[in-house]
Amino acid sequence: PKMVKDIVQEMIHKHLGWLVVWGCAFGGLMGLVVTIVNNWSV
Secondary structure, eight states, X not given: OHHHHHHHHHHHHHHHHHHHHHXXXXXXXXXXXXXXXXXXXX
């Protein structure tokens, strides 16, 4: 039904911003950790 589609789209639209923010933050953090570990092991 159209109502369900609208609700789902609204939820995705609301949460997509946070998903992108957390994805970037988590990815950056992982990259930083890997870089530090690599520098330490040398």
